[in-house]
Amino acid sequence: MDVKDLSKWTDEQVFAKTGQHLDSLHKSILESVLQRQNFHKIAGNNGYSYDHVKREGAKLWKLLSDVFSKDIEQKNVRSILENKAGSTIYNFVNSPQINSNTISNSHVNICRKNPQSLEDIEKRSPSSQVQNQLPIIDLTTAPELNYNYGRNSETSTLKEWILEQTRLITIYGLSGIGKTALTLKLISEINTQFDYIIYRSIEHLPKLINLKDELKQFFSQSHATPLPEIIDYFRSSRCLVILDDVQNIFKTGNLAGQYLTDYKDYCKFFQQIATLSHQSCLILISWEKSG
Numbered sequence: 001m002d003v004k005d006l007s008k009w010t011d012e013q014v015f016a017k018t019g020q021h022l023d024s025l026h027k028s029i030l031e032s033v034l035q036r037q038n039f040h041k042i043a044g045n046n047g048y049s050y051d052h053v054k055r056e057g058a059k060l061w062k063l064l065s066d067v068f069s070k071d072i073e074q075k076n077v078r079s080i081l082e083n084k085a086g087s088t089i090y091n092f093v094n095s096p097q098i099n100s101n102t103i104s105n106s107h108v109n110i111c112r113k114n115p116q117s118l119e120d121i122e123k124r125s126p127s128s129q130v131q132n133q134l135p136i137i138d139l140t141t142a143p144e145l146n147y148n149y150g151r152n153s154e155t156s157t158l159k160e161w162i163l164e165q166t167r168l169i170t171i172y173g174l175s176g177i178g179k180t181a182l183t184l185k186l187i188s189e190i191n192t193q194f195d196y197i198i199y200r201s202i203e204h205l206p207k208l209i210n211l212k213d214e215l216k217q218f219f220s221q222s223h224a225t226p227l228p229e230i231i232d233y234f235r236s237s238r239c240l241v242i243l244d245d246v247q248n249i250f251k252t253g254n255l256a257g258q259y260l261t262d263y264k265d266y267c268k269f270f271q272q273i274a275t276l277s278h279q280s281c282l283i284l285i286s287w288e289k290s291g
């Protein structure tokens with residue numbers, strides 16, 4: 001969900017509760033605040049005085065507080081709405097075009113689900129990586145790509161999210177834009193955070209059970225006894241799994257992110273990774289967002 005979607009969703013909730021939609025200024029204030037703009041900027045952009053926008057902003061927070069039964073104000077509106085809209089945080093980072101000959105569109109979008117709270121991270125017992133062991137890395141099937149420049153803001157956001165132990169990150173955008181290259185570059189910068197790192201493309205549509213077997217085989221290398229499920233490895237070690245070309249398991253010509261009939265179990269798997277408690281990270285790379 002991006003800012004426009006979140007604002008549309010919010011408007012629908014307001015309409016359901018009050019029978020009235022947000023007016024255009026309230027919508028504009030909401031979207032601007034969600035994009036972390038201050039009232040001075042919003043006033044300038046909308047041609048109103050600062051005082052007027054501030055007053056209308058106060059009315060908007062009051063309305064939203066009533067609709068969502070929460071004390072909503074400028075500083076917490078984004079996190080409350082994101083949580084209400086499904087505990088989902090999406091951040092969109094645009095960056096300058098890398099190379100006009102090869103990059104068809106400059107936007108690599110990144111989003112994450114379920115970052116862990118600092119408290120959770122602190123409570124967790126240290127993994128072996130904290131004891132300075134080298135990670136076990138399998139990039140044997142990753143393509144060799146150039147990565148020379150650009151996308152600094154995406155890289156630093158992704159690093160931040162990984163440090164915060166975000167469980168599921170999606171990187172999506174048009175083909176050829178540099179999603180895989182960006183992710184492989186990122187791995188070289190964050191590998192000390194993990195015990196295991198593995199890259200797999202699902203271009204050739206592996207059944208989930210086969211992919212899971214492959215991952216389990218990889219993670220079991222330094223375990224005396226193999227663990228039953230991927231989530232068990234995700235809990236006992238810090239694992240980073242990169243699944244590339246995820247769009248291949250989506251239906252074409254349908255609403256974005258609908259799964260092919262025989263691949264619906266992937267959806268459940270991704271949801272589990274996003275919601276269950278563990279200390280690992282799954283990065284999905286795709287042309288479009290998963291559903």
Ligand SMILES: Nc1ncnc2c1ncn2[C@@H]1O[C@H](COP(=O)(O)OP(=O)(O)OP(=O)(O)O)[C@@H](O)[C@H]1O
Nearest residue numbers: 145146147148149150174175176177178179180181
């Ligand atoms: N920052 C960069 N600097 C230099 N070259 C880059 C950069 N990012 C990508 N490229 C080059 O652009 C080409 C496309 O990149 P990449 O394969 O990562 O795109 P993609 O978004 O993963 O595409 P697809 O969705 O088709 O897999 C590659 O040849 C890659 O080396």
Ligand SMILES: [Mg+2]
Nearest residue numbers: 179180181244
């Ligand atoms: Mg790619």
